[in-house]
Amino acid sequence: MDLEKMTQQVVSLCQTVGKMIRDEVNRLDEQDVEYKGVHNLVTYVDKKSEEILIKELKKLLPEAGFIAEEDDKLARGSRFNWIVDPLDGTTNFIHKIPLYSISIALNDGEETILGVVHEINLEESFYAWKNGPALLNGKEIRVTDTEILDKSLIATGFPYYDYSKLDPYLDLFKDLMQSSRGVRRLGSAAVDLAYVAAGRFELFYEYGLNPWDVAAGALIVKQAGGQITRFNGDGDYVFGKEIVASNTRVHNEFLRKLSQYFFS
Incomplete structure (x- = not known):
């Protein structure tokens, strides 16, 4: 499995779906908001985003299952599983606060081997794969040296x-x-x-x-x-x-x- 190539494909997918989400923010109305639980909100945009992501991720790795926020009925794989949040920050999205993201990981058993976080408003794609660097829009990133x-x-x-x-x-x-x-x-x-x-x-x-x-x-x-x-x-x-x-x-x-x- 070429993890670097697959990561880049997931980044491209997130960027495409991110544009769809951003286009929907001004079309959203309060009547489009549903409650999954106390203060746990979901919209048709979350659901539409997840549908697209799952459809395309199945093409990338057909044998993988899914652990996804909006659909707990999806089958899990015996080895590989995509872990998908189609819109992390739904409350921000509903209130038009410009900070929300798509988050996708791939697990091999219990080990995460690929991760992408795409912040939609600034179009910042953060990503990494096992034994590779951490990148932001193609440039390597590192944690700080602050000691206290x-x-x-x-x-x-x-x-x-x-x-x-x-x-x-x-x-x-x-x-x-x-x-x-x-x-x-x-x-x-x-x-x-x-x-x-x-x-x-x-x-x-x-x-x-x-x-x-x-x-x-x-x-x-x-x-x-x-x-x-x-x-x-x-x-x-x-x-x-x-x-x-x-x-x-x-x-x-x-x-x-x-x-x-x-x-x-």
């Missing part, structure tokens, strides 16, 4: 349905407001991860996430020289519902700080 949280810009996301960890989460947030250069909440976990890889953030953390939110971005961070774990420091971050992704240098300092609120 006090000089770091941090990204996070807020839970919209699982509030079981909200108190320690807000306590940590308050701490980071005072012990870093700032904390940002953009509304697309895939973009947050891509921005860590590109050196725009030093660190991203969030809980309550799904594989399609993080699989592609986490690989890009890894290939850009970063580190990814769960809150407790272990490695099951794709399916583990929580993630810490960093430039490596600030990772342990952050985990020590996090543990004071979550594991004390």
